[in-house]
Amino acid sequence: MKGNELDRRVLKTRQAINEALFSLMEEKRYNKITIQDIIDRANVGRSTFYSHFATKDELLFSSVEDELEILNQYIKSYIEYDGEKPRVNSVMELFEHIQEDSKIVKGLFKTESADFFFEKVEIYWNHRLEEYLQSKLPLGKNPKVPIKILTNHISSTLINLLKWWVNNNMSYTPSQMDQYFRDLINPCIDSVFYNDSTKS
Amino acid sequence: MKGNELDRRVLKTRQAINEALFSLMEEKRYNKITIQDIIDRANVGRSTFYSHFATKDELLFSSVEDELEILNQYIKSYIEYDGEKPRVNSVMELFEHIQEDSKIVKGLFKTESADFFFEKVEIYWNHRLEEYLQSKLPLGKNPKVPIKILTNHISSTLINLLKWWVNNNMSYTPSQMDQYFRDLINPCIDSVFYNDSTKS
DNA sequence: ATTAAACTGAACAAAGTGTTCAGTAATGAA
DNA sequence: TTCATTACTGAACACTTTGTTCAGTTTAAT
Missing domain, CATH: 1.10.10 (Arc Repressor Mutant, subunit A)
Structure with missing residues (x-):
């Protein structure tokens, strides 16, 4: 040896x-x-x-690193640009992954320390999203909402949906959850970038 | 005595x-x-x-009860119904309150245990919102997204905006944040209730 | 002044943390 | 098989924190 x-x-x-x-x-x-x-x-x-491991937290974080890497990968196919409008793409595979891997995830979602995990996910997703939206900003248009707030909104909406889903026994299919996510986010992206007439 | x-x-x-x-x-x-x-x-x-106090957590919760009551009150003027469309109303006062009260709130937002607090806020807000949206559901229309998911989305969007704002030095005015909140939520409410043609 | 309630703080047991170290087990290489 | 190395064991230890107990002190209303 x-x-x-x-x-x-x-x-x-x-x-x-x-x-x-x-x-x-x-x-x-x-x-x-x-x-x-x-x-x-x-x-x-x-x-x-x-x-x-020096501490319990260090163990938790090390245990979760692989999971983090996997979740980070999903963000890469997360947005599409169809030539006219930026839109969030399907995140069904993400929900499917969570469903299959629910042993580790369920424990994690119960953890009070889960936030340190989701914070890391969110930081990575925000970074990616911001990069993307900035580069695809329609010329001559000012978004109604600051990009950083929008990206933060998109990430946290997805994470929130994931949490809600896991904590409610995953009672909808990954395909449904994916649809709901896009129904919640795409109109909002449209409005922020293109619709100047939404009254509020 | x-x-x-x-x-x-x-x-x-x-x-x-x-x-x-x-x-x-x-x-x-x-x-x-x-x-x-x-x-x-x-x-x-x-x-x-x-x-x-029996435990530290009990102290924290008791310390926070008043704040919780205040935040719960804000939800009551949170939604309006203009006869045609349900829309979220101004939450500017909520942001103003947080700004004035930032001593207690800033500490609270740093706490890992803050979640137990926001959970309670969210439960109350969800309850109120669900009650409201259910009663005002346009007849003959099926929402594209389950009401529970929509209410959860609205509450968590607001809480998320609050957290983001506090953690970013409150760099926008309460009035701006209020506007951003409505820009993020109202198009999404419109779409869920009234627009059957949003492609995704 | 009397009295009841609230506060004090030292002492205690119990539980958890993190370190140390002498001894044991496993494994690759000779 | 033997040897050397590395990993694992677990008891012992010092330290921190928790939560309780209790005899004594302070406070303030009557």
Whole structure:
């Protein structure tokens, strides 16, 4: 065992700890889970835990990194430009992914610390959206609402829909949720960019 | 001191504890504040604290109850019905209130536990909005998006705007923010109730 | 002055955190 | 198989925080 490749034992141990955390999150709130709970569930020594993670939050974040990467990827096919109007594209695959992966996600959505996760998702999405909308701004038009507020609105609407859906037993299909998302956002994009006559 | 009126000392003590918490929240995260911190700042004995509040969360919630009541009141003038279309009404006063009261609110918005607060606001607002929209549903029309999802969208959009605003140094006026809110929501209400032709 | 309620703060038990370290187990290389 | 290395174990420890208890003190109404 001299090679610089990671010992498989290490990965196995980390995964056991990881799974113990999410298993526990199905039973109680993240804040109430102790490190003792985790190492008992994972069958791992106390010092082993601390050799891998300095704090519980660090464990949570590391557990969630892959999920974060996946969600970030979805944003890339998130907007289309049909030559005339920017519109949000289908996010059905995102909802489908959440549905399949609901074990990790359900725990995460219950976590009080979930916000640190969604914050990261939102920051990435906002960045992408802003880049896109800025570059496609109709010349000579001033958006009725600042771009930063609009992008923030779009991201948080999607995240909010996801949360609502998960917390209401996913009682609509991914396809329906996708449609609802676009019904909520596209008229608003139209109005912000093109419709100067909307009274309010 | 036999009367059944509350001792003024009690109120004074509770207020001292209360103010200590919010004073501390300007300096560090709620999770990192210990009860020892609070009683030191409030100049109050340990057992006094526990005679008033069982936990730190209970203190936070009690501190925030008045604020909650105020925010709930704003929702009541939140929607108008002009005889033809339901539309969100001005929420400028809400933004103005937040601006004036920013001491308590800023601390609250930083709190990881803020969500328990906004959840309560959202539940109340959703309830009111749903009641309203249901009763005013245009006959013979089916909304494109379920009412519950729409109400949830409206509430969370407003809360999200508030959060964004506070976290970005309130760099727009309450009047502007009010306008942005309506620009984001009204086209979407129109579309959900009246426009069957929005392609997506 | 008397009295009842509120506050004080030290002492305590319990639970959790994070570190240390001597010992054990696993594994790749010789 | 043996050896060396690295990872894991778990008991012991110091430290922090929590929440309770209680004897004594302060406050203020009567």
